[in-house]
Amino acid sequence: MSKSILITGGAASGKSRWAATSYSHYDYVLYLRTGEAVDPDTLHRIEYSNNQNGVEWDIVDKVYEEPAAQIGDHKFVIFDRLSDYASIVINRMCPDISKMDDDLMKSIERRIISDVEQMRERIRELNGSMIIITIETGFSVPPADPANIALRKILGSVNQRIANSSDEVYFSASGIQFKIK
Known part of the structure; x- marks a missing residue:
């Protein structure tokens, strides 16, 4: 049975560590990192876990579009x-x-959600499991600049939609993860 898991929380709250630990005994895991390269601490943790458990993971960083194609x-x-x-x-x-504007904002939300749903569909086809890591938008000071205002609005909406359609949702605070769904 396939499973989709979302983990949310503040920056440096232990989300990536928890995700890597959750799959530490599985072989042939794909770690997709959007944007910049995987941070050295996470990379070290993955390599150590792989060596300890005799498993091998694939790491793809700098994923800028069509993440489902990487799976x-x-x-x-x-x-x-x-x-x-x-x-x-x-x-x-x-x-x-x-x-x-509002129409473009909604279009961007739809694109992001569609990309996540394409990944989830591929995981369902494989009868696998996926952990999606995100930042919780509700705990920071409201941004003042237009770019961060737009990101906060879009991400807040996307996070809610993805959380509602996930099988499980966890919240991470100070290195402790709480199951909230």
């Missing part, structure tokens, strides 16, 4: 991070933030 036949996927991916899609679809 191939991997039954276990960690998508790190939905929040960075949302920022990438916003910049691609609206390079001039002054042109952002």
Whole structure:
């Protein structure tokens, strides 16, 4: 039975560590990192776990579009991070933030959700499991600049939709994860 899991929380709250630990005994896991390269601590943790458990993971970083195309036949996927991916899609679809309006915002939300659903569909076909990592938008100071205002609105909406359609949802705070769904 396939499973879709979302973990949300503040920056540096232990989300990536928890995701990597959750799949540490599985072989042929795909770690998809959007935006910049996998941070050295997470990379070290994955390599150590692989050596200890005799498993091998594939790591793909700098995923900027069509993340489902990267999955191939991997039954276990960690998508790190939905929040960075949302920022990438916003910049691609609206390079001039002054042109952002409600219709474009909704279109961007649909694109992000569609990309997540394509990944989930592939995982269902493989009868696998996927962990989606995101940043919780509700705990920070409201942003003042237009780009971060748009990101917060879009990501807040996307997070809610993805959480509602996930099989399980976890919240991470200070390195402790709480199952909330």
